[in-house]
Amino acid sequence: MEEGMNMYPTHAEYRFTIVYRGELAPGYPESYLESNNLFMSEHTGTHLDAPAHFVPGAWRLDEIPLGHLTGPGVVVDVRDKIGNNSDYAITQQDLQDWERQYGRIPDDSILLLRTGWGEWFWEQGPQAFLGTDTEDVNLVHFPGLHPEGAQWLVDNRNVRMVGLDTMSPDTGEASAKAPLVHRILLPNNVLILENVAHLDKMPPTGSTVYAMPIKIGQGSGAPARVFAIVDGRTSTAGLSTPNWAAMLSTLLILAVM
Amino acid sequence: MEEGMNMYPTHAEYRFTIVYRGELAPGYPESYLESNNLFMSEHTGTHLDAPAHFVPGAWRLDEIPLGHLTGPGVVVDVRDKIGNNSDYAITQQDLQDWERQYGRIPDDSILLLRTGWGEWFWEQGPQAFLGTDTEDVNLVHFPGLHPEGAQWLVDNRNVRMVGLDTMSPDTGEASAKAPLVHRILLPNNVLILENVAHLDKMPPTGSTVYAMPIKIGQGSGAPARVFAIVDGRTSTAGLSTPNWAAMLSTLLILAVM
Numbered sequence: 001m002e003e004g005m006n007m008y009p010t011h012a013e014y015r016f017t018i019v020y021r022g023e024l025a026p027g028y029p030e031s032y033l034e035s036n037n038l039f040m041s042e043h044t045g046t047h048l049d050a051p052a053h054f055v056p057g058a059w060r061l062d063e064i065p066l067g068h069l070t071g072p073g074v075v076v077d078v079r080d081k082i083g084n085n086s087d088y089a090i091t092q093q094d095l096q097d098w099e100r101q102y103g104r105i106p107d108d109s110i111l112l113l114r115t116g117w118g119e120w121f122w123e124q125g126p127q128a129f130l131g132t133d134t135e136d137v138n139l140v141h142f143p144g145l146h147p148e149g150a151q152w153l154v155d156n157r158n159v160r161m162v163g164l165d166t167m168s169p170d171t172g173e174a175s176a177k178a179p180l181v182h183r184i185l186l187p188n189n190v191l192i193l194e195n196v197a198h199l200d201k202m203p204p205t206g207s208t209v210y211a212m213p214i215k216i217g218q219g220s221g222a223p224a225r226v227f228a229i230v231d232g233r234t235s236t237a238g239l240s241t242p243n244w245a246a247m248l249s250t251l252l253i254l255a256v257m
Numbered sequence: 258m259e260e261g262m263n264m265y266p267t268h269a270e271y272r273f274t275i276v277y278r279g280e281l282a283p284g285y286p287e288s289y290l291e292s293n294n295l296f297m298s299e300h301t302g303t304h305l306d307a308p309a310h311f312v313p314g315a316w317r318l319d320e321i322p323l324g325h326l327t328g329p330g331v332v333v334d335v336r337d338k339i340g341n342n343s344d345y346a347i348t349q350q351d352l353q354d355w356e357r358q359y360g361r362i363p364d365d366s367i368l369l370l371r372t373g374w375g376e377w378f379w380e381q382g383p384q385a386f387l388g389t390d391t392e393d394v395n396l397v398h399f400p401g402l403h404p405e406g407a408q409w410l411v412d413n414r415n416v417r418m419v420g421l422d423t424m425s426p427d428t429g430e431a432s433a434k435a436p437l438v439h440r441i442l443l444p445n446n447v448l449i450l451e452n453v454a455h456l457d458k459m460p461p462t463g464s465t466v467y468a469m470p471i472k473i474g475q476g477s478g479a480p481a482r483v484f485a486i487v488d489g490r491t492s493t494a495g496l497s498t499p500n501w502a503a504m505l506s507t508l509l510i511l512a513v514m
Contacts, residue, residue, distance in 0.1 A: 002474035012294050032313045034477035037269050039296045056289045212469045212482035217259035220291035225469035
């Protein structure tokens, strides 16, 4: 998380303030101190949306059971289908195409959609990642999930979380008008993970993902550290018993662009 | 994390601000939105201290390798020795007493010290947890680690992190004057984890702890989600191969009092 990083225009800009950085007693290196303050929207950087973000009375961030924050990782690479179409919405068909190759999306999994947009998160200025240098939400464009794809997931599969390497599971275009994907997933307690990084390092299956937000009381969401344990010896179905030492040695970081 | 929670007096108070909570279009429940802003010190709630907090040029938060954030959990319950002595400093002898019972503290482990003070984190007012209702750091009292215990750890054992259920590994008394434990651990890249919760749910050995801070660029520390995977079938030495399904079913939350 750094000042100037991409934010959805309606959220506050992240601020990092140095409180102290230096020797408390000049000339005494053993008195050195660094300390900083943070100001942020809950919806900053790699972060989780809790159901209460869009649903009255639903789980707030601190009410989400811990077990709901981890599950088998499923990574759907849709870069070829999206190309450079910043309004592309990932369909039920795209998800079913993935299943034909890798098998049914497992129960309780964390579904990660790789659009390729994440590669531009740290580009100078928001043009590449958000489609505009302005603060006008009507000019925001990036790919996302199609509402029908989201509805198919909710009706036919049992995932705990949908994450992607963009600012939202709704396309940029939909985000400003009708964020239907949020309104389909969240009432079903399917959590949303935004701005996930390093999906290029993830296998399509055979990982366990941990998306761990800081526990903000009453939160509508929170910044999260996201990582995966990848077992090279696990079958694509992800069902074999992994080796503990091998898992730790292949620990991968996903979080925080 | 909640407004009013205990903070070390020199750090800023945590602030949670509601940006929006309600229907964007009154009368339309499908337009419901919750969103909040946060202001905090990096050293708030359950959080990690990076070496740069006290050591010029050492790892800042975003420079800590991911693998350094996880390891075998070692929980040393020192409540009987501490009693109600809020100036008690845990000694090398206390750590060695633990080793006589449970075996040598494993390499790369995360050492968690249970003082019992954590049970008072949410008491009304800071008197029970910090020893004073004032903002005067000279009146702060809570138990911690003795500098000689810290030096013994650094010289003779190879731990990745020292955590405890108090505000600091230095006693409250030492924190205001000479926080030597910080200045022994951090230059050796032994990370510090403060305000760890739910240590009562942890076994002395046989767990793997994950202490996952949000990735604050240039951070001297950061709030973290901390959890453990406990394998009931692992020997006290923590060396047997655990069962994956059993591990997930016994996932425990530690973080965030």
